[in-house]
Amino acid sequence: MRLERGFFARETVQVAKELLGKVLVREVDDQILKGKIVETEAYVGPIDKASHAYGFKKTARVEPLYGKPGISYVFSIYGMYVCFNIITFKEGSPEGVLIRALEPIEGIDSMSINRFKKEYEELDKKKIKELTNGPSKLCIAMNITKKEHNFIDLITSSELYVEDGEAVDNMDIVETTRIGIDYAEEARYFPWRFYIKENEFVSKK
Known part of the structure:
Protein backbone atom coordinates (compact mmCIF):
# COMPACT_ATOMS: atom_id res chain seq x y z
CA MET A 1 0.00 0.00 0.00
CA ARG A 2 1.34 3.42 -0.99
CA LEU A 3 2.10 5.85 1.83
CA GLU A 4 -0.21 8.85 1.90
CA ARG A 5 0.60 12.46 2.62
CA GLY A 6 -0.34 12.18 6.27
CA PHE A 7 2.62 9.89 6.90
CA PHE A 8 5.05 12.59 5.80
CA ALA A 9 3.13 15.49 7.36
CA ARG A 10 4.60 14.86 10.79
CA GLU A 11 7.68 15.79 12.81
CA THR A 12 10.67 15.25 10.54
CA VAL A 13 12.93 13.28 12.87
CA GLN A 14 10.10 10.86 13.60
CA VAL A 15 9.35 10.41 9.90
CA ALA A 16 13.04 9.71 9.22
CA LYS A 17 12.97 6.98 11.83
CA GLU A 18 9.69 5.46 10.69
CA LEU A 19 10.73 5.37 7.02
CA LEU A 20 13.05 2.50 7.94
CA GLY A 21 11.53 -0.69 6.59
CA LYS A 22 9.35 1.15 4.08
CA VAL A 23 9.84 0.43 0.37
CA LEU A 24 10.94 2.92 -2.28
CA VAL A 25 9.37 2.04 -5.62
CA ARG A 26 10.53 3.11 -9.07
CA GLU A 27 8.52 2.22 -12.16
CA VAL A 28 10.45 2.65 -15.41
CA ASP A 29 10.19 1.09 -18.88
CA ASP A 30 7.54 -1.40 -17.75
CA GLN A 31 9.79 -2.55 -14.93
CA ILE A 32 9.35 -2.19 -11.20
CA LEU A 33 12.39 -1.60 -8.99
CA LYS A 34 11.99 -1.80 -5.23
CA GLY A 35 14.33 -1.24 -2.33
CA LYS A 36 13.72 -1.40 1.41
CA ILE A 37 14.81 1.80 3.13
CA VAL A 38 17.51 0.89 5.65
CA GLU A 39 19.17 4.26 6.38
CA THR A 40 17.88 7.85 6.56
CA GLU A 41 18.88 11.32 7.75
CA ALA A 42 16.60 14.10 8.97
CA TYR A 43 17.13 17.77 8.02
CA VAL A 44 15.19 20.52 9.79
CA GLY A 45 15.93 23.72 7.89
CA PRO A 46 14.79 26.37 10.36
CA ILE A 47 17.33 25.28 13.01
CA ASP A 48 19.71 23.01 11.11
CA LYS A 49 23.00 24.41 9.78
CA ALA A 50 23.44 21.25 7.70
CA SER A 51 20.30 22.05 5.70
CA HIS A 52 20.35 23.78 2.31
CA ALA A 53 17.55 25.98 3.66
CA TYR A 54 18.97 26.79 7.09
CA GLY A 55 17.22 29.77 8.62
CA PHE A 56 14.53 29.71 5.90
CA LYS A 57 17.02 30.46 3.14
CA LYS A 58 15.25 30.60 -0.21
CA THR A 59 16.83 29.96 -3.60
CA ALA A 60 15.60 28.27 -6.76
CA ARG A 61 17.55 25.16 -5.79
CA VAL A 62 15.76 24.66 -2.48
CA GLU A 63 12.25 25.52 -3.65
CA PRO A 64 11.05 21.91 -3.29
CA LEU A 65 11.91 22.01 0.42
CA TYR A 66 9.06 24.48 0.90
CA GLY A 67 6.53 22.24 -0.82
CA LYS A 68 3.90 19.88 0.55
CA PRO A 69 4.93 16.86 2.59
CA GLY A 70 5.55 13.99 0.20
CA ILE A 71 7.26 16.13 -2.46
CA SER A 72 10.67 14.97 -3.71
CA TYR A 73 13.86 17.02 -3.50
CA VAL A 74 16.67 15.74 -5.71
CA PHE A 75 19.90 17.74 -5.63
CA SER A 76 23.26 17.44 -7.34
CA ILE A 77 26.59 16.79 -5.63
CA TYR A 78 30.09 16.92 -7.12
CA GLY A 79 28.54 17.93 -10.44
CA MET A 80 27.77 14.35 -11.43
CA TYR A 81 25.75 12.58 -8.73
CA VAL A 82 22.38 13.22 -7.09
CA CYS A 83 20.72 12.57 -3.74
CA PHE A 84 17.04 11.87 -3.13
CA ASN A 85 15.00 13.44 -0.30
CA ILE A 86 11.37 13.49 0.75
CA ILE A 87 9.78 16.67 2.12
CA THR A 88 8.18 16.39 5.55
CA PHE A 89 6.29 18.24 8.29
CA LYS A 90 4.30 21.04 6.63
CA GLU A 91 4.28 23.23 3.55
CA GLY A 92 6.38 26.34 4.00
CA SER A 93 8.77 24.81 6.53
CA PRO A 94 11.92 23.55 4.76
CA GLU A 95 12.34 20.08 6.20
CA GLY A 96 12.99 16.67 4.72
CA VAL A 97 14.51 13.23 4.94
CA LEU A 98 17.50 12.06 2.92
CA ILE A 99 17.27 8.43 1.85
CA ARG A 100 20.81 7.17 2.45
CA ALA A 101 20.62 3.46 1.68
CA LEU A 102 18.33 0.73 0.37
CA GLU A 103 18.26 -3.05 0.48
CA PRO A 104 17.38 -4.19 -3.07
CA ILE A 105 14.30 -6.43 -3.12
CA GLU A 106 12.85 -6.34 -6.66
CA GLY A 107 14.23 -5.55 -10.11
CA ILE A 108 17.74 -6.27 -8.87
CA ASP A 109 19.07 -7.21 -12.30
CA SER A 110 18.03 -3.82 -13.66
CA MET A 111 19.60 -2.09 -10.65
CA SER A 112 22.84 -3.94 -11.31
CA ILE A 113 22.90 -2.89 -14.96
CA ASN A 114 22.09 0.73 -14.04
CA ARG A 115 24.81 0.80 -11.42
CA PHE A 116 27.62 -1.36 -12.82
CA LYS A 117 26.64 -2.16 -16.43
CA LYS A 118 26.71 -5.83 -15.42
CA GLU A 119 24.17 -8.57 -14.73
CA TYR A 120 23.57 -9.18 -11.03
CA GLU A 121 24.98 -12.71 -11.27
CA GLU A 122 28.28 -11.22 -12.46
CA LEU A 123 28.75 -9.16 -9.29
CA ASP A 124 31.08 -10.23 -6.52
CA LYS A 125 30.14 -9.83 -2.85
CA LYS A 126 31.73 -6.40 -2.62
CA LYS A 127 29.78 -5.08 -5.62
CA ILE A 128 26.53 -6.57 -4.34
CA LYS A 129 26.99 -4.72 -1.04
CA GLU A 130 27.78 -1.49 -2.90
CA LEU A 131 24.72 -1.66 -5.15
CA THR A 132 22.58 0.72 -3.07
CA ASN A 133 24.57 1.44 0.12
CA GLY A 134 24.80 5.20 -0.32
CA PRO A 135 22.52 8.11 -1.30
CA SER A 136 23.97 8.59 -4.78
CA LYS A 137 24.50 4.88 -5.38
CA LEU A 138 20.82 4.15 -4.82
CA CYS A 139 19.81 6.94 -7.19
CA ILE A 140 21.96 5.41 -9.96
CA ALA A 141 20.60 1.92 -9.28
CA MET A 142 16.97 3.13 -9.19
CA ASN A 143 17.45 5.49 -12.16
CA ILE A 144 16.43 8.54 -10.14
CA THR A 145 17.53 11.81 -11.77
CA LYS A 146 17.29 15.47 -10.90
CA LYS A 147 15.81 16.35 -14.28
CA GLU A 148 12.96 13.86 -14.02
CA HIS A 149 12.36 13.48 -10.31
CA ASN A 150 13.03 16.76 -8.52
CA PHE A 151 9.89 18.43 -7.15
CA ILE A 152 7.46 15.63 -8.02
CA ASP A 153 4.63 14.51 -5.75
CA LEU A 154 5.35 11.02 -4.46
CA ILE A 155 1.73 10.73 -3.36
CA THR A 156 0.38 10.91 -6.91
CA SER A 157 3.37 9.97 -9.08
CA SER A 158 3.10 6.80 -11.15
CA GLU A 159 6.87 6.37 -11.42
CA TYR A 189 26.33 16.44 16.45
CA PHE A 190 22.55 16.12 16.08
CA PRO A 191 21.64 12.40 16.33
CA TRP A 192 19.47 12.50 13.22
CA ARG A 193 20.78 9.55 11.23
CA PHE A 194 18.91 6.30 11.59
CA TYR A 195 19.68 2.84 10.28
CA ILE A 196 18.66 -0.77 10.72
CA LYS A 197 21.17 -2.51 12.92
CA GLU A 198 23.21 -5.25 11.22
CA ASN A 199 21.82 -4.53 7.74
CA GLU A 200 24.61 -5.03 5.22
CA PHE A 201 23.44 -2.23 2.92
CA VAL A 202 23.88 0.59 5.47
CA SER A 203 26.44 3.08 4.16
CA LYS A 204 28.38 3.50 7.41
CA LYS A 205 27.99 1.99 10.87
Whole structure:
Protein backbone atom coordinates (compact mmCIF):
# COMPACT_ATOMS: atom_id res chain seq x y z
CA MET A 1 0.00 0.00 0.00
CA ARG A 2 1.34 3.42 -0.99
CA LEU A 3 2.10 5.85 1.83
CA GLU A 4 -0.21 8.85 1.90
CA ARG A 5 0.60 12.46 2.62
CA GLY A 6 -0.34 12.18 6.27
CA PHE A 7 2.62 9.89 6.90
CA PHE A 8 5.05 12.59 5.80
CA ALA A 9 3.13 15.49 7.36
CA ARG A 10 4.60 14.86 10.79
CA GLU A 11 7.68 15.79 12.81
CA THR A 12 10.67 15.25 10.54
CA VAL A 13 12.93 13.28 12.87
CA GLN A 14 10.10 10.86 13.60
CA VAL A 15 9.35 10.41 9.90
CA ALA A 16 13.04 9.71 9.22
CA LYS A 17 12.97 6.98 11.83
CA GLU A 18 9.69 5.46 10.69
CA LEU A 19 10.73 5.37 7.02
CA LEU A 20 13.05 2.50 7.94
CA GLY A 21 11.53 -0.69 6.59
CA LYS A 22 9.35 1.15 4.08
CA VAL A 23 9.84 0.43 0.37
CA LEU A 24 10.94 2.92 -2.28
CA VAL A 25 9.37 2.04 -5.62
CA ARG A 26 10.53 3.11 -9.07
CA GLU A 27 8.52 2.22 -12.16
CA VAL A 28 10.45 2.65 -15.41
CA ASP A 29 10.19 1.09 -18.88
CA ASP A 30 7.54 -1.40 -17.75
CA GLN A 31 9.79 -2.55 -14.93
CA ILE A 32 9.35 -2.19 -11.20
CA LEU A 33 12.39 -1.60 -8.99
CA LYS A 34 11.99 -1.80 -5.23
CA GLY A 35 14.33 -1.24 -2.33
CA LYS A 36 13.72 -1.40 1.41
CA ILE A 37 14.81 1.80 3.13
CA VAL A 38 17.51 0.89 5.65
CA GLU A 39 19.17 4.26 6.38
CA THR A 40 17.88 7.85 6.56
CA GLU A 41 18.88 11.32 7.75
CA ALA A 42 16.60 14.10 8.97
CA TYR A 43 17.13 17.77 8.02
CA VAL A 44 15.19 20.52 9.79
CA GLY A 45 15.93 23.72 7.89
CA PRO A 46 14.79 26.37 10.36
CA ILE A 47 17.33 25.28 13.01
CA ASP A 48 19.71 23.01 11.11
CA LYS A 49 23.00 24.41 9.78
CA ALA A 50 23.44 21.25 7.70
CA SER A 51 20.30 22.05 5.70
CA HIS A 52 20.35 23.78 2.31
CA ALA A 53 17.55 25.98 3.66
CA TYR A 54 18.97 26.79 7.09
CA GLY A 55 17.22 29.77 8.62
CA PHE A 56 14.53 29.71 5.90
CA LYS A 57 17.02 30.46 3.14
CA LYS A 58 15.25 30.60 -0.21
CA THR A 59 16.83 29.96 -3.60
CA ALA A 60 15.60 28.27 -6.76
CA ARG A 61 17.55 25.16 -5.79
CA VAL A 62 15.76 24.66 -2.48
CA GLU A 63 12.25 25.52 -3.65
CA PRO A 64 11.05 21.91 -3.29
CA LEU A 65 11.91 22.01 0.42
CA TYR A 66 9.06 24.48 0.90
CA GLY A 67 6.53 22.24 -0.82
CA LYS A 68 3.90 19.88 0.55
CA PRO A 69 4.93 16.86 2.59
CA GLY A 70 5.55 13.99 0.20
CA ILE A 71 7.26 16.13 -2.46
CA SER A 72 10.67 14.97 -3.71
CA TYR A 73 13.86 17.02 -3.50
CA VAL A 74 16.67 15.74 -5.71
CA PHE A 75 19.90 17.74 -5.63
CA SER A 76 23.26 17.44 -7.34
CA ILE A 77 26.59 16.79 -5.63
CA TYR A 78 30.09 16.92 -7.12
CA GLY A 79 28.54 17.93 -10.44
CA MET A 80 27.77 14.35 -11.43
CA TYR A 81 25.75 12.58 -8.73
CA VAL A 82 22.38 13.22 -7.09
CA CYS A 83 20.72 12.57 -3.74
CA PHE A 84 17.04 11.87 -3.13
CA ASN A 85 15.00 13.44 -0.30
CA ILE A 86 11.37 13.49 0.75
CA ILE A 87 9.78 16.67 2.12
CA THR A 88 8.18 16.39 5.55
CA PHE A 89 6.29 18.24 8.29
CA LYS A 90 4.30 21.04 6.63
CA GLU A 91 4.28 23.23 3.55
CA GLY A 92 6.38 26.34 4.00
CA SER A 93 8.77 24.81 6.53
CA PRO A 94 11.92 23.55 4.76
CA GLU A 95 12.34 20.08 6.20
CA GLY A 96 12.99 16.67 4.72
CA VAL A 97 14.51 13.23 4.94
CA LEU A 98 17.50 12.06 2.92
CA ILE A 99 17.27 8.43 1.85
CA ARG A 100 20.81 7.17 2.45
CA ALA A 101 20.62 3.46 1.68
CA LEU A 102 18.33 0.73 0.37
CA GLU A 103 18.26 -3.05 0.48
CA PRO A 104 17.38 -4.19 -3.07
CA ILE A 105 14.30 -6.43 -3.12
CA GLU A 106 12.85 -6.34 -6.66
CA GLY A 107 14.23 -5.55 -10.11
CA ILE A 108 17.74 -6.27 -8.87
CA ASP A 109 19.07 -7.21 -12.30
CA SER A 110 18.03 -3.82 -13.66
CA MET A 111 19.60 -2.09 -10.65
CA SER A 112 22.84 -3.94 -11.31
CA ILE A 113 22.90 -2.89 -14.96
CA ASN A 114 22.09 0.73 -14.04
CA ARG A 115 24.81 0.80 -11.42
CA PHE A 116 27.62 -1.36 -12.82
CA LYS A 117 26.64 -2.16 -16.43
CA LYS A 118 26.71 -5.83 -15.42
CA GLU A 119 24.17 -8.57 -14.73
CA TYR A 120 23.57 -9.18 -11.03
CA GLU A 121 24.98 -12.71 -11.27
CA GLU A 122 28.28 -11.22 -12.46
CA LEU A 123 28.75 -9.16 -9.29
CA ASP A 124 31.08 -10.23 -6.52
CA LYS A 125 30.14 -9.83 -2.85
CA LYS A 126 31.73 -6.40 -2.62
CA LYS A 127 29.78 -5.08 -5.62
CA ILE A 128 26.53 -6.57 -4.34
CA LYS A 129 26.99 -4.72 -1.04
CA GLU A 130 27.78 -1.49 -2.90
CA LEU A 131 24.72 -1.66 -5.15
CA THR A 132 22.58 0.72 -3.07
CA ASN A 133 24.57 1.44 0.12
CA GLY A 134 24.80 5.20 -0.32
CA PRO A 135 22.52 8.11 -1.30
CA SER A 136 23.97 8.59 -4.78
CA LYS A 137 24.50 4.88 -5.38
CA LEU A 138 20.82 4.15 -4.82
CA CYS A 139 19.81 6.94 -7.19
CA ILE A 140 21.96 5.41 -9.96
CA ALA A 141 20.60 1.92 -9.28
CA MET A 142 16.97 3.13 -9.19
CA ASN A 143 17.45 5.49 -12.16
CA ILE A 144 16.43 8.54 -10.14
CA THR A 145 17.53 11.81 -11.77
CA LYS A 146 17.29 15.47 -10.90
CA LYS A 147 15.81 16.35 -14.28
CA GLU A 148 12.96 13.86 -14.02
CA HIS A 149 12.36 13.48 -10.31
CA ASN A 150 13.03 16.76 -8.52
CA PHE A 151 9.89 18.43 -7.15
CA ILE A 152 7.46 15.63 -8.02
CA ASP A 153 4.63 14.51 -5.75
CA LEU A 154 5.35 11.02 -4.46
CA ILE A 155 1.73 10.73 -3.36
CA THR A 156 0.38 10.91 -6.91
CA SER A 157 3.37 9.97 -9.08
CA SER A 158 3.10 6.80 -11.15
CA GLU A 159 6.87 6.37 -11.42
CA LEU A 160 8.30 7.08 -7.96
CA TYR A 161 6.65 6.55 -4.59
CA VAL A 162 6.92 4.86 -1.20
CA GLU A 163 5.02 1.77 -0.08
CA ASP A 164 4.37 0.49 3.39
CA GLY A 165 6.73 -2.26 4.47
CA GLU A 166 7.73 -4.25 7.48
CA ALA A 167 7.74 -2.61 10.89
CA VAL A 168 11.20 -2.19 12.41
CA ASP A 169 11.46 -2.64 16.17
CA ASN A 170 13.02 0.26 18.05
CA MET A 171 15.59 -2.17 19.42
CA ASP A 172 16.83 -2.72 15.86
CA ILE A 173 17.25 0.99 15.04
CA VAL A 174 20.54 2.81 15.55
CA GLU A 175 20.38 6.56 16.15
CA THR A 176 23.60 8.45 15.44
CA THR A 177 25.09 11.57 13.86
CA ARG A 178 24.85 12.41 10.17
CA ILE A 179 27.60 12.01 7.60
CA GLY A 180 29.59 14.58 5.60
CA ILE A 181 28.44 17.73 7.40
CA ASP A 182 31.57 18.80 9.27
CA TYR A 183 30.86 22.42 8.25
CA ALA A 184 27.56 22.48 10.17
CA GLU A 185 28.96 23.53 13.57
CA GLU A 186 26.75 22.24 16.40
CA ALA A 187 24.37 20.58 13.92
CA ARG A 188 27.01 18.01 13.05
CA TYR A 189 26.33 16.44 16.45
CA PHE A 190 22.55 16.12 16.08
CA PRO A 191 21.64 12.40 16.33
CA TRP A 192 19.47 12.50 13.22
CA ARG A 193 20.78 9.55 11.23
CA PHE A 194 18.91 6.30 11.59
CA TYR A 195 19.68 2.84 10.28
CA ILE A 196 18.66 -0.77 10.72
CA LYS A 197 21.17 -2.51 12.92
CA GLU A 198 23.21 -5.25 11.22
CA ASN A 199 21.82 -4.53 7.74
CA GLU A 200 24.61 -5.03 5.22
CA PHE A 201 23.44 -2.23 2.92
CA VAL A 202 23.88 0.59 5.47
CA SER A 203 26.44 3.08 4.16
CA LYS A 204 28.38 3.50 7.41
CA LYS A 205 27.99 1.99 10.87
